[in-house]
Amino acid sequence: MTNDAGAHLPIEVRALRHSYGEREVLCGLDLTVAPGEIYALLGGNGAGKSTTLSALLGFIVPSAGSVRVGGIDPAADPAMARAQLAYVPESVALYDHLSARENLDYFLSLARAQRSRKTVVEPALDAVGLPHHAWNQRVGGFSKGMRQKVAIALALARHVPVLLLDEPTSGLDPRATMEFNRLIETARDRKVAILMVTHDLLSAVDVANRIGFLSAGRIEEELAAGDGAARFDLNALHARYTGTRAAA
Numbered sequence: 341m342t343n344d345a346g347a348h349l350p351i352e353v354r355a356l357r358h359s360y361g362e363r364e365v366l367c368g369l370d371l372t373v374a375p376g377e378i379y380a381l382l383g384g385n386g387a388g389k390s391t392t393l394s395a396l397l398g399f400i401v402p403s404a405g406s407v408r409v410g411g412i413d414p415a416a417d418p419a420m421a422r423a424q425l426a427y428v429p430e431s432v433a434l435y436d437h438l439s440a441r442e443n444l445d446y447f448l449s450l451a452r453a454q455r456s457r458k459t460v461v462e463p464a465l466d467a468v469g470l471p472h473h474a475w476n477q478r479v480g481g482f483s484k485g486m487r488q489k490v491a492i493a494l495a496l497a498r499h500v501p502v503l504l505l506d507e508p509t510s511g512l513d514p515r516a517t518m519e520f521n522r523l524i525e526t527a528r529d530r531k532v533a534i535l536m537v538t539h540d541l542l543s544a545v546d547v548a549n550r551i552g553f554l555s556a557g558r559i560e561e562e563l564a565a566g567d568g569a570a571r572f573d574l575n576a577l578h579a580r581y582t583g584t585r586a587a588a
């Protein structure tokens with residue numbers, strides 16, 4: 341699928357199927373994320389959310405269907421596909437003995453990206469709201485929220501079109517969750533396409549443009565945020581997520 345200008349969407353998954361041995365986990369998954377959109381992918385344990393991320397990262401070769409990241413097939417060219425994206429796992433992997441600034445510098449050099457301190461690294465750290473006094477501190481002492489800021493700063497500095505987030509708010513308190521949501525809005529404002537795998541319904545309701553429920557290997561229901569203050573109907577979503585819809 342292409343957008344109106346004929347270009348590929350940053351994330352496109354079409355009729356994706358994947359089996360582990362005899363067991364089919366994804367059975368015709370369709371999912372797209374546009375530039376400047378946050379898509380929250382919800383689903384029960386074992387629904388196939390991580391498998392979907394693995395397909396986007398090129399860690400698995402799907403049995404059928406198509407996956408494109410920035411127009412590139414991750415199964416055919418994983419390195420090129422990964423160059424289009426930033427992946428933030430549940431626990432952000434950084435070099436603990438290096439400072440925030442040094443981590444950015446190092447990862448940018450690995451990505452062969454521009455890494456001028458004044459024009460790239462510092463503006464990115466500023467954009468994610470990492471306090472200046474922390475820039476030169478070793479990240480080993482950072483909280484999960486601060487580590488996520490460094491990871492998102494790296495994504496911004498690399499100018500990638502796609503951001504993949506795996507359970508980003510698990511273990512964050514409500515205030516840190518709110519801060520994280522504002523943080524990914526910074527990436528959305530820069531037209532990054534963001535796919536967030538999560539169990540955190542409140543966070544999804546707060547920040548997502550669309551919410552998709554993965555069940556039985558496909559998107560069973562997809563909802564778009566409304567225009568008003570109540571972007572989604574939280575009660576209905578909760579009933580939907582907990583399988584108590586009939587009683588709701």
Ligand SMILES: Nc1ncnc2c1ncn2[C@@H]1O[C@H](COP(=O)(O)OP(=O)(O)OP(=O)(O)O)[C@@H](O)[C@H]1O
Nearest residue numbers: 360361365383384385386387388389390391392539
């Ligand atoms: N490498 C693997 N080999 C065999 N089965 C696997 C493998 N990885 C995942 N599975 C199975 O595939 C199904 C989907 O797993 P997946 O991790 O994608 O689900 P999930 O939605 O991310 O779950 P959770 O919310 O618990 O993280 C599960 O039943 C899981 O046990």
